[in-house]
Amino acid sequence: MNVVVHQAKKTILSKTILDVSDLVLPDHAIIMVIGPNGAGKSTFLRTISGIDKESLRDIEIDHKKIIQSDILNHMVQQTYLFDLSVEENLRLGGKGVEKLDEKVEELLTKLDLLTLRNEKCRNLSGGEAQKVAFARIILSEKPLILLDEPTSAMDVKATKRCEELIVELNRRLGITFIMTTHNPSQALRIGHHILIMDQGKIVEAGTPTHIQNEALDPAAQSYLENWRVAHA
Amino acid sequence: MDGLREGMAEAIRLILGFDPEILKIIGLTLLVTLSSTFFASILGIPLGSWIGFTSFRAKRPIVRSLNALMGLPPVVAGLVVYLLLTRKGPLGTYGLLFTVPAMILAQILIVTPIVASLTISGIHMKVKAVKETCMGLGLSKVRTIQLLLYECRYPMLSAIAAGFGRAIAEVGAIMMVGGNIQYKTRVLTTAIVLETGKGNYGKALALGIVLLLIAFIVNWGIGLLQERGNHERRRTSS
Numbered sequence: 001m002n003v004v005v006h007q008a009k010k011t012i013l014s015k016t017i018l019d020v021s022d023l024v025l026p027d028h029a030i031i032m033v034i035g036p037n038g039a040g041k042s043t044f045l046r047t048i049s050g051i052d053k054e055s056l057r058d059i060e061i062d063h064k065k066i067i068q069s070d071i072l073n074h075m076v077q078q079t080y081l082f083d084l085s086v087e088e089n090l091r092l093g094g095k096g097v098e099k100l101d102e103k104v105e106e107l108l109t110k111l112d113l114l115t116l117r118n119e120k121c122r123n124l125s126g127g128e129a130q131k132v133a134f135a136r137i138i139l140s141e142k143p144l145i146l147l148d149e150p151t152s153a154m155d156v157k158a159t160k161r162c163e164e165l166i167v168e169l170n171r172r173l174g175i176t177f178i179m180t181t182h183n184p185s186q187a188l189r190i191g192h193h194i195l196i197m198d199q200g201k202i203v204e205a206g207t208p209t210h211i212q213n214e215a216l217d218p219a220a221q222s223y224l225e226n227w228r229v230a231h232a
Numbered sequence: 233m234d235g236l237r238e239g240m241a242e243a244i245r246l247i248l249g250f251d252p253e254i255l256k257i258i259g260l261t262l263l264v265t266l267s268s269t270f271f272a273s274i275l276g277i278p279l280g281s282w283i284g285f286t287s288f289r290a291k292r293p294i295v296r297s298l299n300a301l302m303g304l305p306p307v308v309a310g311l312v313v314y315l316l317l318t319r320k321g322p323l324g325t326y327g328l329l330f331t332v333p334a335m336i337l338a339q340i341l342i343v344t345p346i347v348a349s350l351t352i353s354g355i356h357m358k359v360k361a362v363k364e365t366c367m368g369l370g371l372s373k374v375r376t377i378q379l380l381l382y383e384c385r386y387p388m389l390s391a392i393a394a395g396f397g398r399a400i401a402e403v404g405a406i407m408m409v410g411g412n413i414q415y416k417t418r419v420l421t422t423a424i425v426l427e428t429g430k431g432n433y434g435k436a437l438a439l440g441i442v443l444l445l446i447a448f449i450v451n452w453g454i455g456l457l458q459e460r461g462n463h464e465r466r467r468t469s470s
Contacts, residue, residue: 051367074368080361082379092379093369136369146368 001071001143001176002027006058008047010040010200018043018055018200025193028174030166032191034184036223040200041180042077045146048178049074061144070096072144075137077180079129079153081121086113086132089121093136100139107135111161126153134162138169145169147179151186163190184227188212196220242434243441251438253415258442261419264332264406265399268339272399273392276344280351280391281381284359295352301345306338310405313338317409330411335419338405343395350394354387355380386458393454400447420446 005023010016018040025031033041046052048059049072061071073093081089087104090113094100108114111131121129130153137145147166151159167190169175181187187194188208196204196211196219204211204220215221246254283294315321317329317337328334362383366376381388403421410417412426420443427436 049368051364070370073370076364076368078361078364080365082362082365083383092371095369095371140370142370 001174002060002062003048003144003176003178004060005048006060007056008044008059009056010043010047010052010054016200018047020044020200020202023202023205025176025178028170028176029192030170030190031176031178031193031195032187033178033180033195033197034182034187034223035197038199039197041197042148043200044197045074045148045178045180046076048072049146051076071142072146073137073140073142074146075133075148075150077148077152079126079133081124081129081132083120083122085118085120086124087117089132090136090139093139095140097140103139107139110165111135111158127155127158130154131158131162138165141169141173141175143174144176144178147177149180149182152182159186166190184224185231196223198223236433236437239433239437243438246435246438247442254438254442256415257418257420257423257439258446260332260417261400261421261443261446264335264339264419265396268336268343268399269392269396271336272340272343272347272395275340276347276391276395277351277388279344280348281355281377281384283348284352284355285377285380295349298345298349298352302349304342304345306342306402306404307408309341310338310408313341313405313409329409330413330417332410332417334409335406335417338409339399339402342402342405343399346398347391347395350391351384351388354384354391357387358383389454389458393451396450396454397447400443400450 003025005020005025007022008018008020010018033044035041043052043055047055047057048061050057051074059065082092084092087108090104090107091100094104097103108117111134113128113131113135116124116128121132124132130150134147134150137147137150151162154162163186166177166179170177179191188211191208194204194206194208194211195202196215196217198217198219203217204215206214211220211224215224283291283298313334314329316323317326317334318324319329328337358380362380363376366379371379401421403425406417406419407422407425410419410422412418412422418426420439424436424439424443427433427439
């Protein structure tokens with residue numbers, strides 16, 4: 001899945017929220033987007049998927065400017081589950097999926113949701129709800145999946161399971177993931193390509209090794225330094 | 233105090249004695265209020281859902297107008313319907329003035345903005361999250377609307393309950409267009425006004441008690457439906 005961002009721009013009251021141009025993302029990769037709060041990570045994802053209607057947008061996905069719903073799925077930051085059971089919510093992401101029952105069972109098992117399958121989603125904890133939303137998004141196995149902080153409410157075990165699923169789907173089906181996170185460790189752990197954002201711009205981009213050892217931009221360096229100090 | 237005590241005794245006697253006039257008044261009240269709430273819901277819920285779901289230039293003034301119409305004085309609604317249905321009015325040929333349909337029509341005018349406006353509020357609370365989630369999942373617009381309406385079913389029930397509450401308590405409009413004719417257009421509220429004026433406090437109190445009972449029962453029923461979700465939650469977590 002080839003993603004080229006010719007231009008993605010958003011300003012609110014003359015303040016630049018997002019300003020990305022001429023960005024070519026690697027094919028079939030796990031692309032991690034990191035940066036401080038308000039850096040524009042979510043807006044970047046929302047602009048790519050077209051959920052954000054106010055952004056100026058010139059993006060090509062697989063050499064097409066019109067993004068169709070059968071190309072990508074986007075898990076937005078605010079988890080919203082419908083007032084249905086866990087399984088019913090999960091199945092909403094399974095439109096047109098072959099062997100749906102089998103895949104639903106597999107995801108419920110892998111994400112420890114089997115015992116909750118008939119539970120109404122309003123009874124779930126924040127972490128459980130996020131697992132359901134994550135499963136619902138990846139169920140369709142679309143070529144491009146955007147994940148906005150998909151594991152922010154999960155415990156360590158659930159986060160690890162989700163990371164394993166992302167890596168597995170990327171390896172097995174070549175699905176391109178673009179994922180934001182507040183955890184640089186997670187980005188370095190599973191990302192093939194990392195983008196560091198600051199004040200709406202991509203200030204550093206490259207492989208995990210490059211980001212860790214050769215990041216030159218002062219904002220990127222400062223962000224990574226703060227993270228290193230916090231985790232020392 | 234004596235008057236009140238006597239009134240209460242009279243009320244109990246009339247209610248337990250199944251007074252035929254009171255039964256007729258109760259029947260008419262239910263017919264008028266339930267019909268007007270039904271038709272106002274048929275109009276108000278789709279209208280409110282559409283306004284809540286879509287974005288268009290005139291949305292804000294329309295929502296504000298509907299909010300303002302929630303406080304529409306019943307006598308004004310009554311006057312409008314009266315002028316429409318009077319013999320010289322545009323609908324005068326149908327001879328509907330001082331009939332039950334005229335009363336229903338007046339109440340539809342009062343209740344529809346309430347149902348529509350509260351539906352918009354309910355939709356407004358969920359629309360962004362539902363739309364974005366559905367877009368993220370690549371669901372169609374029709375499926376998005378279905379899911380949004382499902383998610384807003386309890387706020388919509390509240391809107392219907394509020395509309396019913398307004399309809400059953402209403403007196404000004406139905407008095408104007410119904411005429412408070414015995415056995416034909418007399419409902420609980422208009423009968424209470426009449427009996428109080430005549431000094432028949434017992435009868436007025438009896439009618440008041442019945443009015444309160446109906447309002448309680450209907451709203452209780454709607455409340456039970458709304459709380460069903462909470463009962464399920466308690467049951468599943470125990």
